[in-house]
Amino acid sequence: MTQNPHHNGHSLHQPILLGNARRGYRGVVQAIDPHRGTSSLQPVELESRLIELGFVEGAKVEVLHEGIIGRDPIAVRVDNITIAVRRREAMAIVLM
Amino acid sequence: MSSVESHPFNLALVGTPNSGKTSLFNALTGSRQKVANYPGVTVERKTGLFTTPGGRVVSLVDLPGTYSLRGRSPDEEITRDVVLGRKSGEPVPDLVLCVADSTNLRLTFRLMLELKATGRPLMLVLNMYDIAMRRGVTVDVEKLSAQLGVPVVTSIAVRKGGTAELLKRTDEFAAQATSPAASDHWRPLSTSELRALQREADRIIADCVSLPARPHTLTAQVDRVVLHPVAGLVILVLLLFLMFQAVFSWAQPVMELISGAFEALGAFVQANMPEGLLQSFLQNGVISGVGSVLVFLPQIIIIFLFILLLEDLGYMARAAFLMDRIMGGAGLHGRAFIPLLSSFACAIPGIMATRVIDNKRDRLTTILIAPLMTCSARIPVYTLIISAFVPAKEVFGWINLQGLVMFGLYTAGIVSALTVSALVKFFMWRDYEPAPFMLELPDYKLPRLKSVGIGIYIRATMFLQRAGTTIFSMMVLIWFLASFPRPPAGATEPAIDFSLASIIGHAIEPVLAPLGFNWQIGVALIPGMAAREVAVAALGTVYAIEGGKEAAEQIGQVLASKWSLATALSLLAWFVFAPQCASTLAVIKRETGSWGWMGVTFIYMFALAYIASLITYNVAVAFGAG
Numbered sequence: 001m002t003q004n005p006h007h008n009g010h011s012l013h014q015p016i017l018l019g020n021a022r023r024g025y026r027g028v029v030q031a032i033d034p035h036r037g038t039s040s041l042q043p044v045e046l047e048s049r050l051i052e053l054g055f056v057e058g059a060k061v062e063v064l065h066e067g068i069i070g071r072d073p074i075a076v077r078v079d080n081i082t083i084a085v086r087r088r089e090a091m092a093i094v095l096m
Numbered sequence: 097m098s099s100v101e102s103h104p105f106n107l108a109l110v111g112t113p114n115s116g117k118t119s120l121f122n123a124l125t126g127s128r129q130k131v132a133n134y135p136g137v138t139v140e141r142k143t144g145l146f147t148t149p150g151g152r153v154v155s156l157v158d159l160p161g162t163y164s165l166r167g168r169s170p171d172e173e174i175t176r177d178v179v180l181g182r183k184s185g186e187p188v189p190d191l192v193l194c195v196a197d198s199t200n201l202r203l204t205f206r207l208m209l210e211l212k213a214t215g216r217p218l219m220l221v222l223n224m225y226d227i228a229m230r231r232g233v234t235v236d237v238e239k240l241s242a243q244l245g246v247p248v249v250t251s252i253a254v255r256k257g258g259t260a261e262l263l264k265r266t267d268e269f270a271a272q273a274t275s276p277a278a279s280d281h282w283r284p285l286s287t288s289e290l291r292a293l294q295r296e297a298d299r300i301i302a303d304c305v306s307l308p309a310r311p312h313t314l315t316a317q318v319d320r321v322v323l324h325p326v327a328g329l330v331i332l333v334l335l336l337f338l339m340f341q342a343v344f345s346w347a348q349p350v351m352e353l354i355s356g357a358f359e360a361l362g363a364f365v366q367a368n369m370p371e372g373l374l375q376s377f378l379q380n381g382v383i384s385g386v387g388s389v390l391v392f393l394p395q396i397i398i399i400f401l402f403i404l405l406l407e408d409l410g411y412m413a414r415a416a417f418l419m420d421r422i423m424g425g426a427g428l429h430g431r432a433f434i435p436l437l438s439s440f441a442c443a444i445p446g447i448m449a450t451r452v453i454d455n456k457r458d459r460l461t462t463i464l465i466a467p468l469m470t471c472s473a474r475i476p477v478y479t480l481i482i483s484a485f486v487p488a489k490e491v492f493g494w495i496n497l498q499g500l501v502m503f504g505l506y507t508a509g510i511v512s513a514l515t516v517s518a519l520v521k522f523f524m525w526r527d528y529e530p531a532p533f534m535l536e537l538p539d540y541k542l543p544r545l546k547s548v549g550i551g552i553y554i555r556a557t558m559f560l561q562r563a564g565t566t567i568f569s570m571m572v573l574i575w576f577l578a579s580f581p582r583p584p585a586g587a588t589e590p591a592i593d594f595s596l597a598s599i600i601g602h603a604i605e606p607v608l609a610p611l612g613f614n615w616q617i618g619v620a621l622i623p624g625m626a627a628r629e630v631a632v633a634a635l636g637t638v639y640a641i642e643g644g645k646e647a648a649e650q651i652g653q654v655l656a657s658k659w660s661l662a663t664a665l666s667l668l669a670w671f672v673f674a675p676q677c678a679s680t681l682a683v684i685k686r687e688t689g690s691w692g693w694m695g696v697t698f699i700y701m702f703a704l705a706y707i708a709s710l711i712t713y714n715v716a717v718a719f720g721a722g
């Protein structure tokens with residue numbers, strides 16, 4: 001399954017967030033916006049942690065697995081490693 | 097330089113989690129520190145000495161893995177402080193070895209650039225080079241070294257001779273090293289600096305590393321099943337179930353051999369030694385007491401085997417992923433799963449492992465409930481009572497009923513741990529905001545026979561050592577209490593009725609009587625505060641002395657004849673909860689830094705134990721099992 005811009009509709013107005021992506025979704029990180037989502041972390045801390053795990057602009061991501069309750073957390077392929085992260089933190093990752 | 101020769105050369109291992117730092121430490125120093133295939137195994141600094149081929153004495157320090165020097169959790173702070181030389185009384189490292197997993201270089205390279213900015217002398221170690229080569233990853237080491245501006249070596253920590261190059265380059269470096277400057281250039285990086293470093297790292301990788309055209313797929317294929325939302329959970333439950341069944345079924349033949357040997361030994365002592373105090377001490381104190389605990393060695397080996405295999409395979413991080421939201425319902429963090437599963441072996445390493453949890457509340461809750469997980473020291477108690485009271489028949493054709501009861505007791509531990517955690521969350525931390533769960537899922541690796549073997553060997557020797565020290569000394573005490581004062585001449589009652597043990601046991605009997613415990617159990621529970629197995633050994637001794645002539649009889653059979661089923665069930669319930677382990681309480685004190693939390697643990701577990709036993713006993717009596 002590849003990214004389908006038509007399927008995801010108004011990508012110009014409403015960016016695609018990793019936190020909303022379903023299993024099989026592939027994309028490229030466009031920006032980290034730590035003010036999105038509802039993480040309990042301070043925005044700077046959240047942003048730092050995501051970068052430290054390889055979520056930087058241009059990184060290729062793919063949602064590999066979803067948890068059973070609320071499809072959360074998700075296991076994401078970031079370039080060549082796999083990271084487990086909750087959706088509320090993944091909301092800060094804007095894709096294209 | 098003579099000043100360099102006079103003190104050891106200080107080397108520190110730094111790197112992202114799971115890159116093989118501890119494997120290198122073990123390979124270089126010949127130690128046997130814990131290695132496993134998940135991030136966050138090492139949570140303490142460990143130091144070891146070795147001599148290089150060039151004859152230089154090196155003091156090597158192994159550190160917890162970290163993605164940056166920010167120090168988000170207690171384990172990562174240790175790494176930062178050692179690297180920056182902030183800990184007083186700690187030598188500043190002369191050289192920092194930045195250890196990278198060669199199949200996964202992005203994050204380490206960024207860390208490496210951050211380390212470089214501190215001004216510490218650095219060397220990059222491309223570890224797991226065997227896996228990288230197998231997958232077709234090629235690294236232009238010369239070019240990389242030129243671009244990074246630091247020496248670069250490859251290594252295979254788990255292969256003989258795999259560290260030769262590292263040693264050679266360390267010697268070369270040390271020969272021209274100057275004393276490390278204590279200057280401290282480091283400050284936390286801003287997010288834009290972090291980004292810039294990651295870009296730079298990615299650029300260097302693109303320049304010097306060629307990745308295989310086809311990505312590694314085996315892990316992905318296995319994960320498709322193991323991380324499937326439904327199948328994954330079914331597999332997890334089956335694995336745990338298999339583990340508890342195995343503890344019962346597989347160990348049985350060996351256990352019978354061991355207990356047979358001790359019986360024979362006891363009979364031999366009885367037959368060949370003059371009757372008297374020494375004979376009683378050897379037969380009742382040493383052989384019946386310590387022997388009754390040693391019998392459980394095979395079961396403890398099996399449980400450790402399971403946990404070690406899961407750890408080395410790379411399953412633990414997956415289990416944490418599967419359980420994250422489910423545990424979240426009970427107010428626990430997903431990362432708490434690994435410490436809690438380790439607590440099935442022993443709560444002490446489990447409590448230590450909570451250091452990887454960065455949120456203080458999450459960590460504290462996990463520490464409070466870790467002792468409720470069924471540790472291997474409960475196995476002797478459970479097994480003894482189950483074998484005496486539960487028939488060994490098969491249900492549904494293949495499930496061993498005794499194994500099923502064991503599984504039930506493990507479940508009781510898990511359920512009560514989750515309940516306590518949910519209550520803590522509800523009453524104390526209602527404003528609680530879930531802390532983030534972010535965890536790298538490492539590629540699967542085949543467990544290495546040697547490392548599993550060493551792991552088991554270490555645990556088995558630790559168990560034997562405990563049997564030889566704590567348990568043995570407690571046994572001497574109990575034998576003494578149960579044998580003195582001697583009965584007056586011509587007394588017809590069993591000798592033990594005149595002893596201190598009997599006096600103590602009868603003194604506390606009123607408190608324990610509502611639980612269905614007799615005075616012998618009371619006597620066993622007191623020294624059992626030191627360690628749970630001691631209770632079994634103590635029962636062995638007390639009943640052996642009381643039994644007199646039939647002392648050679650197996651303790652299980654004695655219990656079956658002396659206790660009602662209700663008493664047995666009540667004692668099982670007691671051991672699910674009771675904080676009968678001094679070392680665990682000590683570790684809680686150390687890790688929380690407070691007597692208060694230790695006290696809370698002690699009191700809440702005792703309260704639960706008392707209530708659970710009271711209910712169990714009365715319900716069982718009501719059903720006619722009294």
Ligand SMILES: Nc1nc2c(ncn2[C@@H]2O[C@H](COP(=O)(O)OP(=O)(O)OP(=O)(O)O)[C@@H](O)[C@H]2O)c(=O)[nH]1
Pocket residue numbers: 111112113114115116117118119120130131132133134135136137138139159160161162223224225226227251252253254255408541544547
């Ligand atoms: N094939 C191979 N496996 C390795 C090598 N080095 C380490 N491993 C394996 O990689 C896993 C992680 O090793 P550890 O030594 O525990 O890693 P660590 O860096 O100490 O991890 P943390 O303490 O969690 O930071 C283990 O399963 C090791 O057996 C290597 O050179 N080759």
Ligand SMILES: [Mg+2]
Pocket residue numbers: 117118119130131137138159160161
């Ligand atoms: Mg380690």
